[in-house]
Amino acid sequence: GFIPQDLLQTLQQNSDTKDYRARIKASEQIEKELKRLKKMNAVRSTLCRGRNLSECVAILIAIIKDRHFKVAMTGLNVLNLLLEDLEAADVSHHFHRILPILVQKFGENKLVINQEMKVFKTILHKCGAGSVISTLFIHLTDENWLVRFQVVHVIILALLTCRNDLTLDHNEVAKTMAYVLEDPKMKVRFCALHCFAILGNFLSASRLLKTIEPVISPETLHSVSQRLADPSLPILHGSNVIFPEGSSSVDSAMPSRIATPSETPHVSRLPSRHGLGGSRGGG
Numbered sequence: 001g002f003i004p005q006d007l008l009q010t011l012q013q014n015s016d017t018k019d020y021r022a023r024i025k026a027s028e029q030i031e032k033e034l035k036r037l038k039k040m041n042a043v044r045s046t047l048c049r050g051r052n053l054s055e056c057v058a059i060l061i062a063i064i065k066d067r068h069f070k071v072a073m074t075g076l077n078v079l080n081l082l083l084e085d086l087e088a089a090d091v092s093h094h095f096h097r098i099l100p101i102l103v104q105k106f107g108e109n110k111l112v113i114n115q116e117m118k119v120f121k122t123i124l125h126k127c128g129a130g131s132v133i134s135t136l137f138i139h140l141t142d143e144n145w146l147v148r149f150q151v152v153h154v155i156i157l158a159l160l161t162c163r164n165d166l167t168l169d170h171n172e173v174a175k176t177m178a179y180v181l182e183d184p185k186m187k188v189r190f191c192a193l194h195c196f197a198i199l200g201n202f203l204s205a206s207r208l209l210k211t212i213e214p215v216i217s218p219e220t221l222h223s224v225s226q227r228l229a230d231p232s233l234p235i236l237h238g239s240n241v242i243f244p245e246g247s248s249s250v251d252s253a254m255p256s257r258i259a260t261p262s263e264t265p266h267v268s269r270l271p272s273r274h275g276l277g278g279s280r281g282g283g
Contacts, residue, residue: 002033002046003059011063020068027063027074034081043085056082057094064101069109076105076115083122091126095135098123103139106150113150117239120154121161129162130169137176145185152180152191153241159198160236170202171211178212181220193227194243200228 010026037043047053060082063075079098083091102116124132132154139151155177162168177199180192200208205228213221232244 002037003030003056004033008059011059020066020071023066023068023071024074027066027071027078030063031074031078031081034078038081038085043082044087047082048086048090053086053090053094057097061097061101064105069112072105072108072112073115076112076119080115080119080122083119083126086126088126091123092131095123095127095131099135103136103142103147103151107144107146114240116150117154117157120157121239124158124161128167129158129165130167133158133168133173140176140180145183145188148180148183148188149185149191152177152188152195156191156195156198156234156241157236157239159195159202160234160241170199171207174199174203174208174211175215178215181212181216181224193223194234196224197227197230197233201233205229 007026007029010022034043037046047056057079060075060079064072064079066072066075098119102119105112105116120132136151136154140148142148142151155173159173174196177192177195181189181196183189183192196208196212203211205225208228209221209225212224216224230244234241234243236242
């Protein structure tokens with residue numbers, strides 16, 4: 001690969017120590033080396049041979065797992081730089097290895113989360129929305145509400161980024177997201193409601209409401225109907241989702257109920273990870 005052996009040794013030898021400065025320096029050196037390869041247009045020729053790419057992804061995952069946010073941030077940036085230069089097939093092949101660490105970091109520093117959104121946007125451009133969204137569905141039941149909150153954010157990012165993805169089944173997205181409208185946490189419900197506003201651009205309001213009516217309360221259905229009547233939509237600023245002005249009060253229209261454990265969506269009720277189909281998106 002492109003990572004010098006001495007840098008690998010520094011990262012491995014200091015991974016369980018408080019000497020984070022050595023790890024920061026090593027991760028930054030790896031970043032510089034990859035940027036050098038990018039300038040030479042030599043990323044694919046260097047990495048896509050034998051097990052080089054697989055080993056490189058494993059190393060970057062280890063760096064992203066680091067307890068120090070600056071090391072993790074650098075690792076995420078290096079991963080994004082790498083993904084930008086890979087073919088869609090390469091990104092799709094390694095996505096299942098990358099996703100768990102990205103989800104794990106959802107409960108951390110906001111700067112780390114912002115960097116993760118850049119990674120997800122690159123993956124979306126390479127792989128399309130269908131495969132990304134369907135793989136994220138299982139994490140809508142995570143015990144950590146911050147994870148559920150960020151997963152909905154990524155789904156919104158996917159819908160806005162890949163508007164022309166004809167392989168995405170918006171009806172299946174609506175069926176799964178319906179359960180999130182009654183999440184115990186207000187901020188998660190807030191994001192889910194805006195997600196339905198976007199879905200309303202792909203499905204008629206009547207069809208959308210008919211799809212989710214069997215699995216949500218009449219009060220929640222009314223809230224969705226009200227939101228669909230509002231033409232304002234979230235927008236993208238870079239890789240960040242910006243909600244419409246005044247939307248902070250949108251959740252006040254939703255029932256203030258708290259789902260009991262038996263009402264919380266279960267993995268068995270969600271579509272399979274392959275249910276949305278598609279491997280490549282547009283936009």
